[in-house]
Amino acid sequence: MSYQNPVFIPGPTNIPEVIRKACDMPTIDHRSPAFARIFKPAVAGVKTVLGTREGEVILFPSTGTGGWEAAITNTLSPGDTVLVGRFGMFSHRWIDLCQRHGLNVQIIETPWGEGAPLAAIEAALAADASHRIRAVLSTHNETATGVRSDIAGIRRAMERTRHPAMLFVDGVSSIGSMPFEMDRWGVDIAVAGSQKGFMLPAGLAILGLSPRALAAMETATLPRTFFDFRDMQKSYAGGGYPYTPAAGLINGLATAVEMLQDEGLENVYARHHRIAEGVRRAVAAWGMRPCAASPELYSDTVTAVVVPEGFNGTDIVTLAAQKYGMAFGVGLGEVAGKVFRIGHLGSLTDAMMLSGLATAEMCMADLGYPITLGSGVAAAQDYYRKTAGIAAKAAA
Known part of the structure; x- marks a missing residue:
């Protein structure tokens, strides 16, 4: 493989030289004001890219898969039911992750090449009179098949059935590259990664959390330590982290969101x-x-x-x-x-x-x-x- 040629895989993507240089920085004290000066603009920029004013952004040293795990462990409990359409490799992997955590996964099998099955999702929600379904999970952009799903359409189905479930969206290969409207679409948790539309090396799980998702932490009992939103929130209040952050990647993220906003x-x-x-x-x-x-x-x-x-x-x-x-x-x-x-x-x-x-x-x-x-x-x-x-x- 030649390092001179661009890559045409759906992630990790080509890294602009200015971002690569931003990631290549000296060691700093991550508990000092120097870290807060790069951390705060990175978080603020991500909120703009996600299309949220109401939500909160959490950055974990991880990948999108870690973001999936954080989404469910902070908001759900063993035995909770989630609804998800399986229409590609990445929706399949999210299903597998949920099953390994002891969740009851209600799967809507969908041909690969199709998007999120809106009619079947609406029918399943309408049939759930006791509201056992706690969350609807969907992949916005299925990387295995090159399919974009209608997330706003899922929220409309939830509204028509007056179902109180949360909406979790895998936007790893869409956010930063295709329109994403977290607030307008009623997304409760959006999951992204640093290595796709943000043009960084892999290493950051980027999550947007709605007030409803944050409130769900109070009753969730799935175990979490490294991925605990509460620990992150406490440290964020002081501009820091509960453990050692990926400072270089976060500095690169601040540059990346600035580039996206400048364009x-x-x-x-x-x-x-x-x-x-x-x-x-x-x-x-x-x-x-x-x-x-x-x-x-x-x-x-x-x-x-x-x-x-x-x-x-x-x-x-x-x-x-x-x-x-x-x-x-x-x-x-x-x-x-x-x-x-x-x-x-x-x-x-x-x-x-x-x-x-x-x-x-x-x-x-x-x-x-x-x-x-x-x-x-x-x-x-x-x-x-x-x-x-x-x-x-x-x-x-």
Whole structure:
């Protein structure tokens, strides 16, 4: 693998040089005012990216998986019921985590390539007259299949059924890259990670907590120590941590949110949509299709490309790494071998994306795929040429 080439996996993403330098800092006393000066702007910036004024932000030295664990252990008790649709590898892993913690997981099996099953969620909530379901869990952007789910639609279903359950959302591969409105969508816990839209190395679990989620701590009895929100809140009041924080990553996070705000979140989202649309046009030019079942489900951070019958998508990823020094994502779980994944999130430009598409084409040609070299690149070029500068002009 060449360190000079950008990566096209759906995380960790490419790290801008200014963020890398921000993470590379001398040791500081994390109980001193020096730490508070980097910590407070990082937290304030994350609140803006999450779309919350009412919520509180917690940063754990961990990854998104640790964020999932923190979400359930701080708000639920053994035997509590949670409702979740299984429609990809990451919703599956959240289900597994809940089951290992002794929760009663009510699973709605959903075809991979579809999004959160809104009608089935609403029916399950309506049938729960005794309100045993304590939380509804959903993955906003299913990285395995390149599917974006309608989180606002889940909240509307909860409101129509007048169900009091909390809403927990895995936004690891969407937050910072696609619109996310924690307050407006009624999200009680949003989980993100440092290594995706925030363009940092892995190492921070980033959580947004609503007042309802914080209140649920008072009755939750699942064990937690490292991930205890209460310990974090007590230390946050003084601008510190209950244990040693990842100071360099938090300094990088402060820089990352400043970069996102300087670009303008609407421009960030428009850039991701535009680059993703160029990828989708390339895929169509190859005679292939995304794994996502319909256009309204298309993710703007990752496209899972369904390969033709008789081919194995993993071979493309392997060849790209070995021959051309470039990274793409393999298919996971039920779509292993059936797709290869192109990540297009974080620090990315048109020119970078075109290099990825060109390399993917070379790999497919090397493997005997029925494609014409340059067809996908040309389709993306045509779209990028016609749409270049539109977001920047609109913001001017």
